[in-house]
Amino acid sequence: MISELINVSIDELLRELTPHVLGSVVRKFRDFSAGEDAVQEASLAAAVQWPRVGIPDNPRAWLTQVAFRRMIDHIRSETARRRRENDAALDANFIVEASASENASSEDDTLVLLFMCCHPELTEGSAIALTLRAVGGLTTAQIANAFMVPEATMAQRISRAKQTIKTSGVPFQLPSAQERGTRLRSVLHVLYLIFSEGYATSTGGELRRDDLAHEAIRLSRIVHKLQPDDTEVAGLLALMLLTDARRNARTSAEGDLIPLAQQDRSLWDKQEITEGVALISATLPKGSVGPFQLQAAIAAVHDEANSAEETDWPQILALYDVLKRISDNPMVRLNYAIASAMVFGAAKGLELLSALDNDPRLKNHYRLDAVRAHLLELAGDCEMAVVHYRAAAGKTASLPERNYLLTQAARLIAPEESTSV
Amino acid sequence: MKYILLMNATKEVFEWYSKWPKEELQANMAFMRKIAAELKDEGVLLQTAGLAWPQQAVIVRAGNDGQPITDGVFPEAKEFLAGYWLIDVESAEQAYKVAARISLAPAPKGTPGTMPLEVREVMDRAPDEMP
Secondary structure (H helix, E strand, O other), X not given: OHHXXXXXXXXXXXXXXXXXXXXXXXXXXXXXXXXXXXXXHHHXXXXXXXXXXXXXXXXXXXXXXXXXXXXXXXXXXXXXXHHHOOOHHHHHHHOOOOOHHHHOOHHHHHHHHHHHHOOOOOXXXXXXHHHHHHHOOOOHHHHHHHOOOOHHHHHXXXXXXXXXXXXXXXXXXXXOHHHHHHHHHHHHHHXXXXXXXXXXXXXXXXXXXXXXXXXXXXXXXXXXXXXXXXXXXXXXXXXXXXXXXXXXXXXXXXXXXXXXXXXXXXXXOHHXXXXXXXXXXXXXXXXXXXXXXXXXXXXXXXXXXXXXXXXXXXXXXXXXXXXXXXXXXXHHHHHHHHHHHHHHOHHHHHHHHHOOOOOHHHOOOHHHHHHHHHHHHHHOOHHHHHHHXXXXXXXXXXXXXXXXXXXXXXHHOOHHHHHOO | OEXXXXXXXXXXXXXXXXXXXXXXXXHHHHHHHHHHHHHHHOOOEEEEEEOOOHHHOEEEEEOOOOOEEEEEOOOOOOOEEEEEEEEEOOOHHHHHHHHHHHHOOOOOOOOOOOOOOEEEEOOOOXXXXXX
């Protein structure tokens, strides 16, 4: 039992130290790709040794030293390889003088690493994997497990992502002031994707990918600490907390999806709600409102209602109205239509949906049908609701969603019809 | 997003394939090995396999006692799965591109068209909040 607890705390400690150690290694050796491997090896060595001999007095120095040694081994073998290739002239280029940025604080290193791992040249999948490994300190096996792909596939993806960074020549430094805003948006986007993946796929009994949701929250906390004045960073963290708070209520023990209105609110995490509400309440008055803050505000309104009936829909509608003005996203328009239906009645919502029928981004997307089915049911047109629930079921690529939508349709039809073929 | 690329063929196609000349068979086999290695290297391939041929296929049902009752494959069955590639990519378009690459598998001269593949998404996407 106790040794298990020690292992958990070692794992947390290692993951916390990863970006700092990696920052030191990259600043010294100027090689992100090899440095990242060296840090991962140092962490693995620590994970094996520390539970036996205890955590060293200065774990960060221990890890840095081991990683440095690995780097030197790596350089030696590279040098030897190059000699064999009669390319000894390149040796001198291998060890680069530590630059002026050596003095940069290791706090900044985490941010620099995040910018690097979420570089726009990388695909979303690569950025996610690299961020989880280089900044999150997860092993390739853990990441592969979270995304349910073989470890070899994930290893290959990470190695190619590092190659992309190498060839694109991204320097190990903070982006310029004018670039920083857009680059920070890419980082937030990647963190949001990690969160969504973890949140959406975790079910009551099954803790499959939910580590990812907590990892995304942990990383967002770090970014928020480093960039306390960025309102969208705060908005993203608040959104994650306010969404994660509902996690235990969003699926049944069997893994069936439970819509917000039917969730058992006593299962919501009060602590996360309190923290998220305080954060978004402190952030909104600062001005410069962005999509993450608005989504967090909407989540807060839902979370603060003691029952579905008490939900302040006019306020949610007003927030979606602002959100749809600043982000041209058809999913926001769908949610706006739902909120309108809750305030003005189902007919109003259905009228707004008809304007989305020709949106090419929703073509073949299940959600337009799912929302229409829901609103038709609210309007009392069960026959058409069934048609659209079934249409939505045919378009989704998520098994829990299809199960939910088929069940919704089956619930509305007469028993004799459901059994006849 | 995960997709499975299915290589289906009629019995006639299996028989035709078994009669290809040596060079063309070898070119096809080398291509299949190469494309698998490439997709693996790209971090795209999760799994691939070829299936034993249709003459070994059996249809199984449970009898009243729950025990298997085996039967030969129905003669009216038109197509059989010959092999598949399970891939993980970021969009349907990328899956189609991978399928198109495999579709270029070489065949004897004079064979009309390229090899067709059926592309199906695996139900692995994360669910949204339901309305």
